[in-house]
Amino acid sequence: MEAKTMRRAAIYVRVSTDDQTVENQERELREVAARAGWEIVEVYADHGISGAKGRDKRPAFDKLCKDAARRRFDIVMAWSVDRLGRSLQDLVGFLSDLHALRVDLFLQQQGIDTTTPAGKALFQMLGVFAEFERAMIRDRTKAGLARARAQGRVLGRPRVDAKTERVIREALATGEEGMQKIARRLGVGTGTVQRIRAEMAVAAA
Incomplete structure (x- = not known):
């Protein structure tokens, strides 16, 4: 019987201030990987960087995304969803990218593991949430424009003097x-x- 291929895992850890440490996050995730039989290929760590910052301001997270596209690993592990980011829009985009790349996700604190049938339902719901958010933004934009026109405001960028x-x-x-x-x-x-x-x-x- 052919041996099952070991899953390759990437660990992402982040702390918001320089006086915090990522050691506890990494240790817990390594223990999970050991129990699951996953091979850790790399640990990506951002130190002293807020999750509210974009991908371009988080070098380790940016490298993680690029390596995911190169299929360097099969699953991304993080201690909590807020380690990945604070913006719902950015999170949905990141998770959708993982899904498109067929890369799974494990979140320790939320108990999410998309390698399981129950966890895979998360990816199926992402599209619903993403479309809902887009619809909300469209509605707010249309309402704002209509209100501005009703008040006689000139839309668009102001002209220079x-x-x-x-x-x-x-x-x-x-x-x-x-x-x-x-x-x-x-x-x-x-x-x-x-x-x-x-x-x-x-x-x-």
Whole structure:
């Protein structure tokens, strides 16, 4: 009979302040992996970083996501769901990515293990929650826009003052500076410079 392939596990641990330690989280997860017969391929640790920060501000978490895409492991282990992040939208996105990559998830404190039939139901519910959140955001946005229009407010970004716009037009006319340089010098967005350049082109045509 062919031996069952050992699952490869990745451990993710995080603490919010430098005076905290990830040792307890890692020890508990290693014990779980040993009991389950999972091989730990790497421990990803972020020290002194809040879970509210995005992936780009958490180097270990970013590496974990990249390695998941490379299929370096079969399951991600974390001590608690709040170690992964604080934003529901980010969490749902991360878990959906794992599901798409066929990478499982184990959360010690919540008792979630998607290698089991009961745990797999979590992934099936993610799409429902994600769509619900998107619908809520759409409804709030539409309601906000309707309220703003009813109050006579002008929507969109405010235009720059006449003097700044004149300076932008002069700078564009000389052609000595690129749009990004003009935007930085005058403290405006690149989109504003692009809009004015487009208006100048239409007028010239």
